[in-house]
Amino acid sequence: MPYKRVSKPIPFPRAFGATSDAAILSQAAILLLMEPGLRRNRVMLSEYQSARRTLRVPTISATGRRVKVEEVESPLRLRPLSSAKEVIPARRFRRLASDFAKKRNHLAAASLMEACLRHPHPLVRAAAALSYFGLTSEPSRLIGILEDCTQSDDDLVRHVAATGLARLAPESPRLAELSRKTTQATAGPSAHTSLLVHGTWAANEQWWKPGGNFHSYLLNGIRPDLYANADAFSWSGIYSEAARAIAATELQGWLGGHTIQNPYLLTHSHGGSVAMLATQNGLNTGPLVLLSCPVHSIYMPDFSRTGRVVSIRVKLDLVILADGGGQKFSDPRIREKILPIWFDHSATHDPAVWQRYSIRSVIPP
Amino acid sequence: MRLLLGAIRLFVYRALWYWLGIASAGRALVRALGSPDENIRSIAGILLAKSGKRAETLLQEAVNRRENLPIVLTVLGSIGDPALIPQLRRFTDDHNPEVAKAAQEALKVIELSGKH
Numbered sequence: 001m002p003y004k005r006v007s008k009p010i011p012f013p014r015a016f017g018a019t020s021d022a023a024i025l026s027q028a029a030i031l032l033l034m035e036p037g038l039r040r041n042r043v044m045l046s047e048y049q050s051a052r053r054t055l056r057v058p059t060i061s062a063t064g065r066r067v068k069v070e071e072v073e074s075p076l077r078l079r080p081l082s083s084a085k086e087v088i089p090a091r092r093f094r095r096l097a098s099d100f101a102k103k104r105n106h107l108a109a110a111s112l113m114e115a116c117l118r119h120p121h122p123l124v125r126a127a128a129a130l131s132y133f134g135l136t137s138e139p140s141r142l143i144g145i146l147e148d149c150t151q152s153d154d155d156l157v158r159h160v161a162a163t164g165l166a167r168l169a170p171e172s173p174r175l176a177e178l179s180r181k182t183t184q185a186t187a188g189p190s191a192h193t194s195l196l197v198h199g200t201w202a203a204n205e206q207w208w209k210p211g212g213n214f215h216s217y218l219l220n221g222i223r224p225d226l227y228a229n230a231d232a233f234s235w236s237g238i239y240s241e242a243a244r245a246i247a248a249t250e251l252q253g254w255l256g257g258h259t260i261q262n263p264y265l266l267t268h269s270h271g272g273s274v275a276m277l278a279t280q281n282g283l284n285t286g287p288l289v290l291l292s293c294p295v296h297s298i299y300m301p302d303f304s305r306t307g308r309v310v311s312i313r314v315k316l317d318l319v320i321l322a323d324g325g326g327q328k329f330s331d332p333r334i335r336e337k338i339l340p341i342w343f344d345h346s347a348t349h350d351p352a353v354w355q356r357y358s359i360r361s362v363i364p365p
Numbered sequence: 366m367r368l369l370l371g372a373i374r375l376f377v378y379r380a381l382w383y384w385l386g387i388a389s390a391g392r393a394l395v396r397a398l399g400s401p402d403e404n405i406r407s408i409a410g411i412l413l414a415k416s417g418k419r420a421e422t423l424l425q426e427a428v429n430r431r432e433n434l435p436i437v438l439t440v441l442g443s444i445g446d447p448a449l450i451p452q453l454r455r456f457t458d459d460h461n462p463e464v465a466k467a468a469q470e471a472l473k474v475i476e477l478s479g480k481h
Contacts, residue, residue, distance in 0.1 A: 201410050201471070204463050205403070206433050238469035239414040239443035243476030269407075318372040319404055322411040343368050346403040 011056040013097035016112075019090050026055060027093075028127035028160070031116060033057040034109065035131040058100060060109050066137045067110035076111060078118065081141050088118045110135055122157045123147050130164035135150040139168075154317070159220055193260065193286065194223040195233055197251070199269025203237035207349055208268070217351035220359050223264065235274060241298070244270060248277035255283070262286045264307075266363075268349050269319070272311075273299035279306050285363035290334070291348035292317055294325025303333050308364040311350050312337045319345035337362045371405050379412045383419065391423045397438070399433040410436060412455065414443035428452070433468040434459075442471025445478055 010018065015026035033052050036045050037059045045052070052059075072078070074191045076096075079086045096115050100108040113135065116128035126149040129142040135140070142329040146168070149161035165172045196215060198208040207214040210228045219226045227233070233254045235247035251274060255263060272293030279285060279302040287307040292314065301309055311329050313320075315338060320327055329336060339357055340348065347353045354360065375397055382391030408477035415418045422446065429439045438456060441449050453475070456468035 201407050201436060201439060203439070203466070236439070236442065237437055238471060238472055238474050239411060240445055240474065240478070242445065243442070244475045245475055246474055282475075318368065319407045319411070321370075322376075322408040324415075343372070344404060345407060 007057055012058055013101040016097035017094035024121050024123055024130050028123045030057050031127040031131045031239050037259040038112055038134045060103050060171050061106050065106055067106050067135055068137045071107060072111045072114040076115060078114065081117060086118050087120050106135065117145055122154065123160065126147060126157055126164060128159040143169045143172060147172060150174050156220060162216050167254055179287040194266065197233065197265060197267040197271035197275055198224065198237065199236050199271040200239045203234055213351055214349045217354065218266065247274040248281055251278045252281060252283050254281050266293060267290065269345065270294065276301040289363050294320045294323045295327065295329050296325050300331065309334045310337065310363055312339065312359060312362060314339050314341040314344055314347050316343055317345050318343045323355060368404055371402065372408055374404065375408050375412060383416055395423050395426060395427045398436045406436065410440050413440050417444055418446055420444065435463040437463065437470050438467040442474050445475050447475055
């Protein structure tokens with residue numbers, strides 16, 4: 001990840017007065033968090049209430065009013081987006097943000113967003129384009145900015161821009177190009193080296209699938225090499241030893257078919273049992289991360305075939321209790337991380353838990 | 366705490382149904398397969414799968430009602446009774462792809478484990 005980790009985001013309007021990584025990420029977050037307010041999206045507003053409070057995201061009443069481009073371009077002496085590229089110096093954003101903090105109206109919001117379309121950092125440009133869509137009188141101008149940002153070398157910029165395009169202009173040819181590029185990438189050997197293996201009952205869950213919340217969280221920073229195509233590995237999720245044995249064979253076959261060697265495996269629940277069985281059958285893996293994995297003596301990794309093994313779990317996992325498995329691996333070769341959370345089997349695939357307890361620092365690099 | 370209480374309730378349902386034969390408690394366990402909480406779904410599935418063939422009647426009722434079909438079929442696959450094969454085969458071409466996939470996977474596991 002090209003950004004320094006942010007332990008303390010910078011709130012509005014102060015974020016717009018700095019150029020550090022924390023400031024850039026905070027600016028983008030503030031702009032993106034303004035968007036649900038403009039769209040009157042109550043679900044999103046309530047979901048991100050805490051983040052909005054932390055970042056002191058300004059709210060303006062959602063009247064559905066669109067601000068004419070000339071109303072903001074002329075007073076700010078901005079060149080139209082269609083003309084030669086214009087980059088605005090950082091100090092102007094500070095002033096515009098302060099103005100908006102004082103006068104919380106549509107015009108002030110539009111002025112800040114319009115200026116941010118010319119921000120030196122593409123992440124802020126992409127975030128502004130996404131948020132401004134519902135406020136400007138000429139939203140079609142913003143598609144070009146998002147398309148341009150999908151060319152960025154920065155993963156985060158590309159993902160924000162592509163997500164925005166998929167929502168606002170799904171017909172954009174740039175999206176088709178991006179998906180073609182991803183498909184082609186699978187053809188080469190070891191194009192992806194990390195894999196997420198779900199557990200019992202989870203074959204139809206969304207969190208582990210490409211686009212799912214945990215998958216996206218891992219992909220966007222923790223494991224950028226995570227396999228992300230639609231044919232991601234999945235197994236039956238059936239609760240039986242036979243099903244896990246079949247899944248272990250299928251995992252080996254799937255990896256062979258995708259010419260992926262020594263994958264970095266992140267597994268949840270009995271997905272860990274499947275991976276460990278596969279190593280017993282001869283699969284060589286890189287590091288193995290076991291999330292909420294029940295302990296059964298028949299499922300232990302062949303340590304000669306795996307990289308570092310780390311088990312991350314909560315206290316007294318109720319699903320493991322029902323399963324009858326042990327909660328703690330006794331083999332010293334498996335490093336244990338016990339989270340200060342009780343009972344919740346699914347907590348270990350919750351991005352918020354990963355962030356809160358810095359699980360990223362616990363797993364092997 | 367809500368999770369703990371929900372889990373305890375499932376263990377009680379299972380005991381009432383399995384040991385005392387109270388069918389309504391068993392049905393409550395099957396209904397829990399559709400819980401929005403992944404923990405509750407998982408615990409209910411494990412308790413039913415561990416009950417083996419005794420759970421088949423309850424699950425059959427859910428199948429007839431098409432209630433939580435993908436996970437109900439997965440539980441049937443977990444029980445692994447070869448007598449369920451014709452029943453599962455009926456769903457392998459279901460219009461709902463998740464149902465069809467769950468039936469195919471259950472069928473595969475039962476058939477392959479029978480060969481070993």
